Amino acid sequence: MxxxxxxxxxxxxxxxxxxxxxxxxxxxxxxxxxxxxxxxxxxxxxxxxxxxxxxxxxxxxxxxxxxxxxxxxxxxxxxxxxxxGGVIEGTVAILDKFIQSKNYKVVALTNWSNETFPIAQRRFEFLKWFDGIVVSGDENTRKPFKDIYDITLDRFNITPENALFIDDNLRNIEAAKALKINGIHFKNPEQLIDDLKSYNIHIS
The missing domain is CATH 1.10.150 (DNA polymerase; domain 1)
Incomplete structure (x- = not known):
């Protein structure tokens, strides 16, 4: 579940x-x-x-x-x-569906310098929607290293088997799966909607 x-x-x-x-x-x-x-x-x-x-x-x-x-x-x-370059509109729309449903804890895990991340925070309003964001530059580690997944799981009290991780880098997905976190290798919003169905998650 x-x-x-x-x-x-x-x-x-x-x-x-x-x-x-x-x-x-x-x-x-x-x-x-x-x-x-x-x-x-x-x-x-x-x-x-x-x-x-x-x-x-x-x-x-x-x-x-x-x-x-x-x-x-x-x-x-x-x-x-x-x-x-801007937002990937289709994925932001999917994120919005998750937020509006109130059925999920929704967090972000990003490889990003803590010196440049504030620029993104100022530009992209949707970054305020998350229940929390783990920024690699703040943690002095990054994906695909185990430490950053452990930090995310512990900080937000996440059970790995009940979590679904969406990333465009297959290496990061494989590292998550090694820790029993479910994963979808992102290619585009349409493919993501289809892959979510295999977890019985339907985005209309």
Whole structure:
């Protein structure tokens, strides 16, 4: 019996993509943008800041490593707000259904720097709807590490078998399932509505 829904934020409810900054920086060159994000300002590098590493220090570390890309590296957090593309409307509508039903505890578990998360809080009203939000940068750990799932379960008194976790990163879903938390690998709102039915949750 599912009584708790746990939402990821970026890629599920919020459209966040560094390409919004770097496609412009590289004059629309998709190949150059992809190379830069796979080799310089990588996902692994950014996730280290999601676990609480200071943005300024991370920037200097990378500039020292790749001085020829200094101006672009400084754009990553300097222009970070431009990476926020807006809400994923279909998923926010699903979230609203859960909130309005009052049948579920609804929380969020996000990999997000605690230095940039306040920007999202100011921009997105729906972040006030949750019963609580666990921000990795506040906890000095992140998904898919066990600690952050344990923090979420303990803080909100969640029974793992009764919880359903929605995340766009399969790695994070698999880590949750290892702790007996049910999971849906999010691809789009329509697929989410269909997958919810397997848990006898029907979103009209």
């Amino acid at each position: 599912i009584d708790t829904i746990i939402f990821d934020l970026g890629g599920v409810l919020i459209d966040w993509n560094p390409e919004y900054v770097f496609l412009e920086a590289f004059n629309g060159d998709k190949e150059k943008t992809t190379w830069f994000l796979q080799n310089i300002c990588t996902g692994d590098w950014n996730e280290n800041q999601d676990a609480g590493y200071p943005l300024a220090q991370a920037t200097e570390d990378l500039v020292n490593k790749h001085p020829e890309y200094e101006s672009y590296i400084r754009m990553f957090y300097g222009d970070w707000e431009k990476m926020l």
